Amino acid sequence: MLAAAAVPPLPPLPRSCASWRRWIPSTPFSSRDGPGWRRGTSGGAVHPAMARPPILSVALPSDTGRVLSIQSHTVQGYVGNKSAVFPLQLLGFDVDPINSVQFSNHTGYPKFRGQVLNGNQLWDLIEGLEENELLHYTHLLTGYIGSVSFLNTVLQVVDKLRSVNPDLIYVCDPVLGDEGKLYVPQDLVSVYQEKVVPVASMLTPNQFEVELLTGLRITSEQDGLKACNTLHSAGPRKVIITSALIEDKLLLIGSYKRTEPCSTSMYTGNTRGGGMGFSLAVDETTVEA
Numbered sequence: 001m002l003a004a005a006a007v008p009p010l011p012p013l014p015r016s017c018a019s020w021r022r023w024i025p026s027t028p029f030s031s032r033d034g035p036g037w038r039r040g041t042s043g044g045a046v047h048p049a050m051a052r053p054p055i056l057s058v059a060l061p062s063d064t065g066r067v068l069s070i071q072s073h074t075v076q077g078y079v080g081n082k083s084a085v086f087p088l089q090l091l092g093f094d095v096d097p098i099n100s101v102q103f104s105n106h107t108g109y110p111k112f113r114g115q116v117l118n119g120n121q122l123w124d125l126i127e128g129l130e131e132n133e134l135l136h137y138t139h140l141l142t143g144y145i146g147s148v149s150f151l152n153t154v155l156q157v158v159d160k161l162r163s164v165n166p167d168l169i170y171v172c173d174p175v176l177g178d179e180g181k182l183y184v185p186q187d188l189v190s191v192y193q194e195k196v197v198p199v200a201s202m203l204t205p206n207q208f209e210v211e212l213l214t215g216l217r218i219t220s221e222q223d224g225l226k227a228c229n230t231l232h233s234a235g236p237r238k239v240i241i242t243s244a245l246i247e248d249k250l251l252l253i254g255s256y257k258r259t260e261p262c263s264t265s266m267y268t269g270n271t272r273g274g275g276m277g278f279s280l281a282v283d284e285t286t287v288e289a
Helices: 017-021 055-059 081-090 119-131 148-164 187-199 207-214 221-234 274-286
Strands: 066-074 094-103 114-116 139-142 169-172 238-246 249-256 262-265
Touching (some): 066 081, 066 148, 081 094, 094 119, 119 148, 148 187, 169 187, 187 221, 207 238, 221 238
Parallel strands (some): 066 139, 139 169
Antiparallel strands (some): 094 114, 238 249, 249 262
């Protein structure tokens, strides 16, 4: 038996749970047979002080922020969480992704396969985070949502997160469709109009989506700014129309409620996931919004 004084000192606990796991000793249990050590699940020795991750350091926001991102995921291609998580991490955010769907590829292909998360499964994940005091987020991102029931659960998530952090910033990419075609059931449009837009801090619709949400036809830059103001009056302080085809030019139109609406011309190309991709570029400014 080793004397208590012979037990090696523990290293300082890192901030993140992922880093914390690196510090669990992998030395065989027999050589850590001193007071306070126990056998770990993998056969190694674990000291009681390291038996659980430092919950508060995981739950509290980083200097930049902690983001819960509820979006789609594809094995091939970059949309939803596949295109959002890494850029946010590069910006310094701590990102926790929940995949609303997991598909083999984008649904624009002739065929796709995969799984769809339902509202009960989403809420189960939220309750698991809550039980471990891990629900303190500074930002919530949502993208593709395929059913009314799941969207209603997302609204419950917004309420839950704001009960923990009233200053939560909710960035919503209302993925409804593009180029005159709906990607989702028609019923979702009214839910976004009546329930989601009023609680969002920032919206990033494309031209087709903003026309659906406001009932306004956009044929000029001024039409786009008018649509932004219509959405401002319903709730969100920031609105970015990520792509608007006007007079053979593909424009990006941005508006901030506290200042005069402004717009800028920007060629965005024919890309997937552009709405959420752009929201990442301006997301650092939303911290102070």
